[in-house]
């Protein structure tokens with residue numbers, strides 16, 4: 001079986017990464033618009049309606065506009081933007097989120113690709129909330145650092161200027177656009193406190209959730225937490241539970257790949273724990289997840305095109 005695929009925003013940071021992952025796959029016919037027509041609404045409307053699958057790699061407003069240009073019931077959408085991640089009628093495109101998620105993605109006409117930070121956060125937290133090891137009304141913090149390609153073309157250009165900051169904390173007003181998505185899909189009663197930062201490196205992320213196990217009743221053990229994550233990701237080609245023997249965790253660990261690694265660090269005596277995920281903002285955090293979703297929706301080999 002073959003499928004026609006149109007990437008709207010194919011010249012952007014995420015679009016280019018997806019094109020690389022789809023190149024040379026005989027089951028995929030890529031529809032492309034040349035540079036002079038890639039922003040032309042009429043050309044985009046035609047491509048959006050000709051394709052079996054469209055992958056939107058656009059700013060939020062342009063992604064909403066693209067969806068409104070689809071005038072048939074056949075074209076299925078994967079949206080990499082933030083526009084539809086908490087929208088009714090859209091399936092959240094994180095195959096590892098729930099045991100039933102791949103089946104929902106497989107049937108969906110509209111799939112919202114997760115944000116990069118929420119991908120790391122949900123991989124750490126959702127299995128533990130589901131297992132009752134983190135109370136659903138717990139106030140969770142998430143501290144994270146991303147490579148600067150996470151900010152798309154404009155941030156890449158900024159970091160190409162002389163003397164960019166080595167490390168820059170942001171979203172100081174605690175209103176980052178990913179908070180709603182994290183809360184909803186982790187099924188938490190209150191929004192997480194999200195403290196992101198950008199490092200002077202192109203790609204990669206470290207996402208961390210510190211938790212005081214000693215304050216929870218009953219107090220979960222580190223072993224029970226790790227067992228719940230092992231259970232959640234058994235057989236996953238993309239997510240693995242890494243060793244807690246590591247003395248440090250680097251942002252480069254999964255940079256340049258579509259893998260995601262979760263680890264459980266802690267001090268059993270004090271009952272303090274650090275859950276840590278590494279991934280690539282452009283890999284599992286964007287393009288890797290989009291290709292994974294396309295494979296599931298089209299019935300292709302689930303690992304095809306992924307950098308694993």
Ligand SMILES: NC(=O)C1=CN([C@@H]2O[C@H](COP(=O)(O)OP(=O)(O)OC[C@H]3O[C@@H](n4cnc5c(N)ncnc54)[C@H](OP(=O)(O)O)[C@@H]3O)[C@@H](O)[C@H]2O)C=CC1
Nearest residue numbers: 009011012013014057058062080081149150152153281286
């Ligand atoms: N970068 C990342 O790590 C991640 C990004 N995302 C999301 O993916 C989406 C794309 O981000 P990213 O690739 O980083 O951004 P970029 O800015 O690198 O790319 C966006 C692309 O969309 C094009 N574009 C803008 N408006 C239109 C329009 N009306 N019609 C057609 N093309 C248009 C831009 O063209 P031009 O440059 O000429 O304006 C550009 O090529 C965003 O919603 C982002 O939030 C999601 C997860 C991670």
Ligand SMILES: CC(=O)N[C@@H](CCC(=O)OP(=O)(O)O)C(=O)O
Nearest residue numbers: 080081082115116117146150151
């Ligand atoms: C470093 C950086 O700026 N990162 C981006 C998020 C990247 C991402 O996941 O993007 P979307 O939610 O837009 O898809 C930010 O914080 O806005």
